[in-house]
Amino acid sequence: MTQLALVIDLNVCVGCHACVTNCKQWNTSGAAGALTDFNPYEAEPNGTFFNRVQTFEVGTFPNTETVHFPKSCLHCEDPPCVPVCPTGASYKRKSDGIVLVDYDKCIGCKYCSWACPYGVREFDEQRRVMTKCTLCVDRIYDEKLPEAERKPSCVLACPPGARLFGDVHDPESVVSIAIRERAGYALMPEHATQPANHYLPRRKTGFTIRDDELYRADNPHKIDGAPFDRDLPPTNEELN
Amino acid sequence: MRPAFSVLFLTTLIGAGQGLFLALFMCELLAPASVSSNFLAGGSAIILVLCSLGLIASFFHLGHPERAWRSAMMWRTSWLSREVIALPAFIAVDFAYGLAHWTGFGHTLLIGTVGVVMAVVLFICTAMIYAAIKVLKEWSHPLTLVNFTLLGITSGMTLAAAYAGFFAPDLTVPLSQAAFVLTVLALLMRGASLWRNARLTPASTLQSAIGIRHPRIVQKAQGAMGGSYNTREYFHGKSIKFVRGVIVVMILGVFVLPLVLVLTLPLLAFVLQYIGLLAERWYFFAEAKHPQNLYYQGNS
Ligand code: SF4
Numbered sequence A: 001m002t003q004l005a006l007v008i009d010l011n012v013c014v015g016c017h018a019c020v021t022n023c024k025q026w027n028t029s030g031a032a033g034a035l036t037d038f039n040p041y042e043a044e045p046n047g048t049f050f051n052r053v054q055t056f057e058v059g060t061f062p063n064t065e066t067v068h069f070p071k072s073c074l075h076c077e078d079p080p081c082v083p084v085c086p087t088g089a090s091y092k093r094k095s096d097g098i099v100l101v102d103y104d105k106c107i108g109c110k111y112c113s114w115a116c117p118y119g120v121r122e123f124d125e126q127r128r129v130m131t132k133c134t135l136c137v138d139r140i141y142d143e144k145l146p147e148a149e150r151k152p153s154c155v156l157a158c159p160p161g162a163r164l165f166g167d168v169h170d171p172e173s174v175v176s177i178a179i180r181e182r183a184g185y186a187l188m189p190e191h192a193t194q195p196a197n198h199y200l201p202r203r204k205t206g207f208t209i210r211d212d213e214l215y216r217a218d219n220p221h222k223i224d225g226a227p228f229d230r231d232l233p234p235t236n237e238e239l240n
Numbered sequence B: 001m002r003p004a005f006s007v008l009f010l011t012t013l014i015g016a017g018q019g020l021f022l023a024l025f026m027c028e029l030l031a032p033a034s035v036s037s038n039f040l041a042g043g044s045a046i047i048l049v050l051c052s053l054g055l056i057a058s059f060f061h062l063g064h065p066e067r068a069w070r071s072a073m074m075w076r077t078s079w080l081s082r083e084v085i086a087l088p089a090f091i092a093v094d095f096a097y098g099l100a101h102w103t104g105f106g107h108t109l110l111i112g113t114v115g116v117v118m119a120v121v122l123f124i125c126t127a128m129i130y131a132a133i134k135v136l137k138e139w140s141h142p143l144t145l146v147n148f149t150l151l152g153i154t155s156g157m158t159l160a161a162a163y164a165g166f167f168a169p170d171l172t173v174p175l176s177q178a179a180f181v182l183t184v185l186a187l188l189m190r191g192a193s194l195w196r197n198a199r200l201t202p203a204s205t206l207q208s209a210i211g212i213r214h215p216r217i218v219q220k221a222q223g224a225m226g227g228s229y230n231t232r233e234y235f236h237g238k239s240i241k242f243v244r245g246v247i248v249v250m251i252l253g254v255f256v257l258p259l260v261l262v263l264t265l266p267l268l269a270f271v272l273q274y275i276g277l278l279a280e281r282w283y284f285f286a287e288a289k290h291p292q293n294l295y296y297q298g299n300s
């Protein structure tokens, strides 16, 4: 069983909103029609987005960290938004686990958006239907695209590569390895929705330098076993 | 949650309709000598009007009302879908009940029993729409079921007393008394849910929402400048003063004034109780705190 998902590395995200704009661009240009925008150039811009980046400040000044937090549908393995839908417009695909809304069936009752704990569904005020991240289902299987581009728009757009895409049920996929090796976690586990998307936590970045590295113990001039003397001035090779 | 006005009207109107049906059928069952067929047929007509108005109101909630028929599809999993089937079914049985009385067709006890079952089923479906939303702790509790049912029956009984005041005077007193007792009962149960909801601890925190275990997290940006569906749909956006005012209208309207008036002026009691119920339903939405609100605490 495949379960496609995004893994978002909060240690890498710089909060540039490139994923937001590329998501909007791709999805507003699709067959399903434009994503609504009201007052796009006025004081109170407002519209439909499938993906947003929020910013939080953690800690007390001056010891604070700024955390940028991209937020889109998590394609839950047990999605509470699906069984409540009265029309069947909201459904989870068996083949790849993507949760989708059929815009031709949706009556715009908004009930699904009440059931999702994460607030990632957005009712489109012009099309009058519920919308949300499609995991770019209209890109990832498109054989007209070069294989490297059969990925979600947001993933392709991310400059520092904070967004990974793959099958979280395949233990050898890039996303499974990232979750395993970098302590990937799910949002609001208390609601038992089993989100497929995971987030990678912030990490302290640093490395240790040992003395013998500074003095280049591997310098060929030193491999004959002659005792290492700290007080000797560095050789030319060592300086280069 | 932001109160959805069409839903306030839908649930209060059909609740009163179902309650009135139960009251009328009880009259036919327990005091057949005091009720005429025309009285029961007229009552059924009132129920028909109430429920049809509710049905019409519900269409205003939809983005695509012309596709409303599709909402009957997923009755296996969705309580909303079940309600969409149960409401017209109840209206149909009520219509048959009234028609049977009006034309003298008979079998009214049989049709009425089916109607009672449908009324109860409809109460369950309506309440479960809310009680089934697990992420809303205020709603996800048996008290939601109890209150939707009890408040519907109570308002229907008050309406029955008012109606009997005009066309079946013998029944006014017992119906008013029943409405009085039900109002007291409803006060206790709604009070219990208000008490419970005021003491709930949310299941989620900002820490679990973004997965960062630090006691001090402050939101700096929501990812939108002019608000979004998230800031519109899940917040009632009214001041504390306004909310307190709604609570006062609810307590006076649904409980206190009808208790004072129902034995003497049942029609006025019903009108006030209905207005109170609109306030009650408004507050039912407003008091539910959605976990997604954790992502929308600030913008600087
Ligand atoms: S994140 Fe929300 S909308 Fe997406 S699958 Fe989970 S419950 Fe449904």
Ligand code: SF4
Residues within 6 Å of the ligand: A084, A085, A086, A087, A088, A089, A090, A101, A105, A106, A107, A108, A109, A110, A111, A112, A113, A129, A130
């Ligand atoms: S808004 Fe559309 S997708 Fe959501 S529950 Fe209603 S019909 Fe289903």
Ligand code: SF4
Residues within 6 Å of the ligand: A022, A023, A024, A026, A027, A050, A051, A072, A132, A133, A134, A135, A136, A152, A153, A154, A155
């Ligand atoms: S997967 Fe596609 S639809 Fe989903 S957030 Fe990324 S770009 Fe938007």
